[in-house]
Amino acid sequence: MDPRPIGVFDSGLGGLTTVRELRRLLPGEDIVYFGDTGRVPYGSRSRETIIRYARQDVAFLRTFDLKLIVIACGTVSTTAMEVLARENSIPVLGVVAPAADAAAQVTRSGKIGLIGTQASIRSGAYEALIHARDPMAQVISQPCPLFVPLVENGRFRPGDVVIETVVGEYLAPLKRRGVDTLVLGCTHYPLLEEVISNFMGPDVVLVNAGAEGARAAAERLAFEGALSDRTEGGGCRYFVSDRQEDFSRLASIFLGWDVTGQVGKVDIGQY
Amino acid sequence: MDPRPIGVFDSGLGGLTTVRELRRLLPGEDIVYFGDTGRVPYGSRSRETIIRYARQDVAFLRTFDLKLIVIACGTVSTTAMEVLARENSIPVLGVVAPAADAAAQVTRSGKIGLIGTQASIRSGAYEALIHARDPMAQVISQPCPLFVPLVENGRFRPGDVVIETVVGEYLAPLKRRGVDTLVLGCTHYPLLEEVISNFMGPDVVLVNAGAEGARAAAERLAFEGALSDRTEGGGCRYFVSDRQEDFSRLASIFLGWDVTGQVGKVDIGQY
Known part of the structure; x- marks a missing residue:
């Protein structure tokens, strides 16, 4: 106690x-x-x-x-x-180790997408911890520098062409590579869950790091x-x-x- | 010297x-x-x-x-x-007094648009100085909180649907009110000059505060x-x-x- x-x-x-x-x-x-x-x-x-x-x-x-x-x-x-x-x-x-654990457990194909701020992606920390749990996993990462200012300005709702365009641009390479799991590596991103899920499709599991x-x-x-x-x-x-x-x-x-x-x-x- | x-x-x-x-x-x-x-x-x-x-x-x-x-x-x-x-x-x-001077001199209709950050618009400083020079001027102001992060992420070029949508949303009320002069009240905004000018039309004069x-x-x-x-x-x-x-x-x-x-x-x- x-x-x-x-x-x-x-x-x-x-x-x-x-x-x-x-x-x-x-x-x-x-x-x-x-x-x-x-x-x-x-x-x-x-x-x-x-x-x-x-x-x-x-x-x-x-x-x-x-x-x-x-x-x-x-x-x-x-x-x-x-x-x-x-x-x-x-x-x-x-939030990194718990999110890496969850992603390594959830993925079936071993192809894991990762989105975060520029500093987070640059650090390589998520990749290192995912690989420690699953050395065969492929991690495809993408910095999303505009997500935080867009969320803080209330632009996170489906139907908003600005957030949908930016989500589409950032996530298209991950979708093309066929990830089945996507780590939301920044605690702002859960507010974008609906827009992100609409773009990635229902078969991609989102892991909420926060x-x-x-x-x-x-x-x-x-x-x-x-x-x-x-x-x-x-x-x-x-x-x-x-x-x-x-x-x-x-x-x-x-x-x-x-x-x-x-x-x-x-x-x-x-x- | x-x-x-x-x-x-x-x-x-x-x-x-x-x-x-x-x-x-x-x-x-x-x-x-x-x-x-x-x-x-x-x-x-x-x-x-x-x-x-x-x-x-x-x-x-x-x-x-x-x-x-x-x-x-x-x-x-x-x-x-x-x-x-x-x-x-x-x-x-x-940059406020010089920009207010320029706007008061340039306007023919007396309808002046003003764009800036939230803090700048909230202060009322541009309006006060424009009115000190031209008490009859109408100042129509609009905070543009996303312009700085968008510019800093390189999104200022014509043809980019994200910046064009945001510019359109922020500036539509000013265009509707028929301003003939627009004060770019933040030193980041000159990079958006082309997109802003395309939206407002060739008859609106842009005043660059910086x-x-x-x-x-x-x-x-x-x-x-x-x-x-x-x-x-x-x-x-x-x-x-x-x-x-x-x-x-x-x-x-x-x-x-x-x-x-x-x-x-x-x-x-x-x-």
Whole structure:
């Protein structure tokens, strides 16, 4: 039994898809969320900048007495995971290994598509972990730099020619190669699930990295006997590095519930 | 005569359109450019975050002995201009007043369209200055939050259905209202000139805020007798807050010349 909260962070809003899944799996746990809305997006930045930002995000979260941290961001998980795990005395889990596990289990043909930010694809982290589980798997990867700004501007609905055109361009090479599994390697992408699924067809299984990360965190806590003794009523506190109002408005889309008045502001450059 | 360099800054790459114009007008001047590529974009952030970032940008530039600073960013010009001008002993010029002047002079019908980032439009700065020059002018404004990410991803060419659809959606209300002048209120937008002009038609005059800002800076220096005594051969130094390589590659599109090897890296959070 461990009553301490779980820390979760992302470059912005995408990680809330992980919070939603954690809440569904572990409704009794307290959660502290940090979204770096003052410096989003991370996915187009260099490795060293991403590591610097991620260290500050963790330093802020650790001002709380946490039992575990979930990196609910594909970019940070692929780029800064090892550094963060080495530097912290509590477990730091990412979304890459759980998503790689799921993809290797799900694929029948061994042809796995992977989409993510430029930094995530450049890192090679998903490919390496998929190959560690299935050396024969073919991973066909594609950076999708416009997905995050399009989602953050509300352009994720079927019938929108802009998102459908961009989805078509990015995913056509993967469809042509006949992948039967597609890893959504960025926590923003679950909002595009319907558009992506319409384009790829019903036979392609989508693996949601953010949800897999939540599942892995829940399993780890259960295995270590570190779950809270409550089975419901856990609280969630949210912190951001830019205006709370802007975050609250968009957060409801990601979470499916209202967070107005529950969001704090952090000067993340100080950490 | 004043041999000191001119400082120019932007949230990222857009301000290079101002550098290009300054270079054309004043080829003998030295220029120091800073692009905050580690924290771009600014246009979707809150007023207080934009002011904090802009103060740090100026603090870095002022480690050089400058004679004048040009804010080559529509968002900072609309949001932090007064604060920066008040806090600095050297002139700090923005792009808003010069663009408002040009628009008020150019319009025949008095119906002026204005496009910019969310922060720029929210500030009301362009409208206020256009009305100060022409109280009868009607300003029809439209935030265009997707233009910066689309331009930075190379999607600015005629024939691209994504940029043409987004341009059409954002500008249709302005076209319907019959504007005869359109202020491109963000220094990224000149790259969209052709697509925008194709949509608006040949009778609508486009006012380029970045170029107007360069022109105003040149006039100010000439008026104060503070130009360099050289008429050619001025140098340009570039600094960014993320990887130099990524900047150098894209900068050539904006500038029309190569900057490889001339770009320095700055930890802007320290200023």
